[in-house]
Amino acid sequence: MELHPNALCFGSELPASGAPCLVRFGGQGLTVTFASESSAGWSEEVPFTALSVSVGGLDHDQLVLKWNGDRGERALYLKDADLIRSFRRSAPEQLHVPFEQAAELARLARRRRRMVWGVVAGVVLVLSAGLWWGGDLLVALAVERIPPEWEQKLGESAYRDFLAHQDIIKEGPAVSAVQEMTRRLVEQIPNNPYRFEVSVVKSDVVNAFALPGGYVVVFTGLLRQAASAEEVAGVLGHELSHVLQRHGLERIVKRLGLVVAASIVFGDQQGLVGLMKRFGVELMTLKFGREQETEADRTGLHLLYRAKIDPSGMIRFFERLSEKDEGRMEWLSTHPMSHGRAERLKTELAAMPRLSPVPFTFEWAAVRESVGAPLSAEP
Amino acid sequence: MRSEILYPGAFPMVRVELAAGEQLKAESGAMVGASPTIDVESKMEGGFLGALSRKLLTGEKFFFQTLRASRGPGEVLLAPTVLGEIVVLELDGVNEYMVQKDGFLAGAETVTIESKMQSFTRGLMGGEGFFILKIGGKGTLILNSFGAIHRIDLKPDQEYIVDNSHMVAWSATTSYTIERASSGWVASFTSGEGFVCRFRGPGVVYIQSRNPGGFGAWIRQFIPVSE
Numbered sequence: 001m002e003l004h005p006n007a008l009c010f011g012s013e014l015p016a017s018g019a020p021c022l023v024r025f026g027g028q029g030l031t032v033t034f035a036s037e038s039s040a041g042w043s044e045e046v047p048f049t050a051l052s053v054s055v056g057g058l059d060h061d062q063l064v065l066k067w068n069g070d071r072g073e074r075a076l077y078l079k080d081a082d083l084i085r086s087f088r089r090s091a092p093e094q095l096h097v098p099f100e101q102a103a104e105l106a107r108l109a110r111r112r113r114r115m116v117w118g119v120v121a122g123v124v125l126v127l128s129a130g131l132w133w134g135g136d137l138l139v140a141l142a143v144e145r146i147p148p149e150w151e152q153k154l155g156e157s158a159y160r161d162f163l164a165h166q167d168i169i170k171e172g173p174a175v176s177a178v179q180e181m182t183r184r185l186v187e188q189i190p191n192n193p194y195r196f197e198v199s200v201v202k203s204d205v206v207n208a209f210a211l212p213g214g215y216v217v218v219f220t221g222l223l224r225q226a227a228s229a230e231e232v233a234g235v236l237g238h239e240l241s242h243v244l245q246r247h248g249l250e251r252i253v254k255r256l257g258l259v260v261a262a263s264i265v266f267g268d269q270q271g272l273v274g275l276m277k278r279f280g281v282e283l284m285t286l287k288f289g290r291e292q293e294t295e296a297d298r299t300g301l302h303l304l305y306r307a308k309i310d311p312s313g314m315i316r317f318f319e320r321l322s323e324k325d326e327g328r329m330e331w332l333s334t335h336p337m338s339h340g341r342a343e344r345l346k347t348e349l350a351a352m353p354r355l356s357p358v359p360f361t362f363e364w365a366a367v368r369e370s371v372g373a374p375l376s377a378e379p
Numbered sequence: 380m381r382s383e384i385l386y387p388g389a390f391p392m393v394r395v396e397l398a399a400g401e402q403l404k405a406e407s408g409a410m411v412g413a414s415p416t417i418d419v420e421s422k423m424e425g426g427f428l429g430a431l432s433r434k435l436l437t438g439e440k441f442f443f444q445t446l447r448a449s450r451g452p453g454e455v456l457l458a459p460t461v462l463g464e465i466v467v468l469e470l471d472g473v474n475e476y477m478v479q480k481d482g483f484l485a486g487a488e489t490v491t492i493e494s495k496m497q498s499f500t501r502g503l504m505g506g507e508g509f510f511i512l513k514i515g516g517k518g519t520l521i522l523n524s525f526g527a528i529h530r531i532d533l534k535p536d537q538e539y540i541v542d543n544s545h546m547v548a549w550s551a552t553t554s555y556t557i558e559r560a561s562s563g564w565v566a567s568f569t570s571g572e573g574f575v576c577r578f579r580g581p582g583v584v585y586i587q588s589r590n591p592g593g594f595g596a597w598i599r600q601f602i603p604v605s606e
């Protein structure tokens with residue numbers, strides 16, 4: 001007789017994947033007929049009173065009937081819809097309640113799953129819409145949730161990695177000058193969460209950069225090319241503003257994508273540091289956006305003003321930048337130049353009350369000389 | 380249909396003998412050789428959309444290939460892309476297996492293959508993607524693994540914990556929940572690591588003795604990086 005199994009039976013002496021069997025429901029109980037070779041044709045009758053009812057399987061879509069038989073504990077897994085209907089028809093009243101409870105559980109699981117997918121679809125939709133209209137808002141929200149300590153960790157590891165391959169100037173006029181400028185600027189930052197650290201690196205590159213968390217690098221190239229200390233201070237003011245405004249972080253989050261931004265907003269953020277470390281190298285070449293540049297210019301100007309450092313140095317530096325001294329002004333590659341940058345700052349400065357600057361304690365000519373600039377030549 | 384595993388171990392191959400008119404579904408690219416009586420057709424299981432969704436969503440590298448003994452009996456030789464064991468299961472019409480997307484090598488014509496959407500958490504954390512294959516029906520099913528394949532038998536309500544990247548296939552009567560093995564789910568989510576599956580019987584779970592992602596990471600350190 002060819003048997004068409006419609007269920008799987010589990011028990012201690014049966015195969016772990018379940019023994020295929022034919023289940024039929026009668027007035028008093030069920031009959032299980034085994035199909036597997038070892039126990040082919042062998043039948044077992046179980047009264048309804050011995051059965052317990054539950055749901056099982058990965059998707060909670062199987063009806064599980066358990067009983068304690070002569071051969072120990074048995075479990076039947078049924079998923080055939082007709083068979084389940086037949087069970088419902090023939091099962092006595094006392095099994096209806098557990099059956100309905102089991103069915104309700106299965107329905108709930110299905111509904112919950114559909115709901116989760118619905119929510120996911122909704123979130124994806126909202127996110128795509130958000131990306132379209134308010135991606136920046138989401139990025140800002142995400143950045144806001146990243147604690148400064150992590151930013152510091154990230155910036156520090158990139159900073160140390162970078163410095164490991166550089167010729168650092170440890171002391172001398174250039175170092176103390178840059179430190180003095182930084183100190184005067186940092187003093188003016190209210191509720192400063194960062195511990196700024198500055199290094200002077202020997203290089204012809206006319207640039208300076210600040211990593212997230214407050215790690216600043218100034219290249220000797222910039223010191224050689226700057227006509228006054230105020231110009232360098234202007235660049236520092238701008239760089240510190242990038243840090244304070246967390247522009248680097250914004251760029252990273254943007255680069256990592258919306259999914260990560262969303263996970264930071266909605267989920268926990270611990271894995272982010274590790275993820276960002278992989279992007280650590282890119283921090284150095286991180287290009288800021290035009291809006292970020294404008295913002296850093298503006299706040300940098302105000303910072304200089306509050307520190308009583310003549311902001312016209314910054315303006316002068318920008319003017320010289322826009323004179324298109326290509327190739328030498330690497331600063332442009334990480335800080336895209338937009339038109340009228342110097343003009344905008346001039347207007348901004350003109351609207352502020354007149355400032356009587358407090359000079360630096362160092363001699364600029366000596367600083368420049370210490371980094372190898374020609375004695376009197378105008379850069 | 381008769382099948383035989385040749386060279387069991389890391390570099391196995393399976394020989395399947397087909398009677399005249401019989402056919403076999405195989406992962407495309409799995410065929411190593413065949414008798415001249417065998418015809419190869421690329422058939423799209425589940426229609427074009429089914430195949431496309433499988434390709435896009437499970438990231439499978441294939442549309443199935445159908446190998447048909449149209450001109451008389453013959454044999455085909457099949458081998459997986461990765462090094463690892465092959466296992467042959469005989470489906471009895473009641474047992475169903477959930478198979479992780481790279482685990483399928485071949486199956487008889489009477490074996491049904493369905494892409495199934497998983498629950499969101501399982502899809503996100505499980506490491507086998509949002510879609511897995513649900514394989515049922517009757518006949519021969521051939522699976523492959525990365526490394527050796529190990530079978531875990533679970534009695535009803537018996538539990539076992541498996542690292543998610545080692546899962547190959549498991550019977551539909553088992554259920555599992557995802558648990559976090561370590562903290563930091565953004566990292567886990569991008570690397571696919573750090574999650575374990577707590578399986579609950581009855582049923583069987585096939586796992587692979589090597590982790591493809593881990594192996595990839597290990598290989599990567601030997602690849603010179605150009606600046």
Ligand SMILES: [Zn+2]
Nearest residue numbers: 288293296335
């Ligand atoms: Zn800038």
